[in-house]
Amino acid sequence: MFSSGDPSLCFPNVNNSCSRLFRPRSEAALLYTLLAFVSLLTVMLNLLVIISIAHFRQLHTPTNALLLSLAASDLVVGLLVMPIEGLRYLETCWLLGRLMCALTPYVSYCLVSVSLAHMVLLSVDRYVAICDPLLYSSKVTVANVKIWISLCWLFSLLYNGLILKDHLAQPERFSSCQGECVVVISHLSGTVDLFITFLGPCAVIVVLCMRVLAVSVSQVRVIRSQTTAVAAGGALTAKRSEWKAARTLGVVIVAFLLCFCPYFYPSFAGEATSTSQSYFAMLSWIMLMNSCMNPLIYALFYPWFRKAVKCIFILQILHSRSREVKLL
Template structure:
């Protein structure tokens, strides 16, 4: 939840917590919906974390990145979503300045790590398809763990700096309001670092991944000798090609749709207009929904996750040597 540039002292003089204007039934429905989304986010990402951590067959470079993404999204579901939903429903911050500062740090960290982990997944898949021999030789779980650790540390340092230099930890938070203060220059830098750079990388790499996958499928069809075999394998190849195209399309489109509303609002809505803060905060919902959807996109598409779920829900993970079970 980045890019909120505003003069806080001006807003403090104008803002008062509004009285509740909705009926009790609407009030309850809003809280139930908010709780359901948060719970879905937490449970979905927690299942991914358990699956990848427990089963040794899943300790691969690609799955380590999925694990990192799930941890960041779990952090969003546990420590960010509940407070943001409450702020939206109540239209007033009641948890004090310390919790507000903590929310800023966790929110910025979780979203940044999530975005850059998606970019790392794109890099991983591109290398695996473009240079499979080099990938198997050079890209080990240790290398990916180092890249993941660097991602978390870089995001933490970057977010602490950008929040600190804009006075988010030294200025007194207004009663009833909790938002990040970022000036125009920092907003522009943040837009490039957190949105434009990773999103451009993701689009370019996934485009190359699709082209490479299509080229591989064409090469496989060209190698078939017998008509019957060619016909059968062509169907398999065509099906795999379509599946890859659909999956890549879903990955890119959903990711961009979740991020675009907030960044569009941040650029279009005047920063000095406190009356429109609520519009920007509503747009953040789509940003957070990316954390809810990620487990579905990056895990439920894979058979290994479905097998892991069966073992988890039937409590077979508590059996001796269950970590050595075949889930592939």
């Protein structure tokens, strides 16, 4: 007689199957709805950033090229990482097979590294703009920034391939039963990774931001002390514009650090990093939510983003000369 197996298992007809956590239907429906909403919101918001910067010619600046690449990274988080990680923790079973078990952590780790690298580049961009404004246009060009962005993505792919080479080769080596996808990074590798992809970049970011803040305050005080109203007024307006840009990116960086610091808790605590740890899901989702927060910060602090979104929603971007619309 045919037997359907034990329904409490991830794979009822497999003897070595993991157990499945059953949730009440109403709870499961609520959690899946929340997951779909957050993922869709993250994708839509970052898609608006990408369309805005790519379409409007006035927004083709070095700083916005970095924001465009960062938005592309965040869009992948919302499109792939959030749904897969949500499915893992809601089902408490890995149902996507061996190949996806190998690739999913790799993609997630790459996006973490890319985001950190972009924060460093944004800090450098603001540092040069504030501290060396006369040479900014020659040192920081869109072409140069595109090269650095490409190097960030390439380094991330190679570095995380090295960190996760054992997992990529044997994705099921730490699984105790069928229906698990466990990633374990040793304490030594986790410590090295902590310094290379977190503490080192964070130190650079903090130092540059403090320097930008000190120089900005000093420049505004000097301009305000001048008596030539017209010249000083024009310069003050320019400096205020740079200061507002630096302040907005400062908010982005602070939000980024607040979301990413908990993710590295195991390394700080001297433990191996494992996706099977009870608190890992919470740390992971705190980090992932940063991908949804960035466009919201742009909407609050960047008038050009709000204007661009308005043009998109009223379909003004379909007009032949919409690329030349003035947003700044």
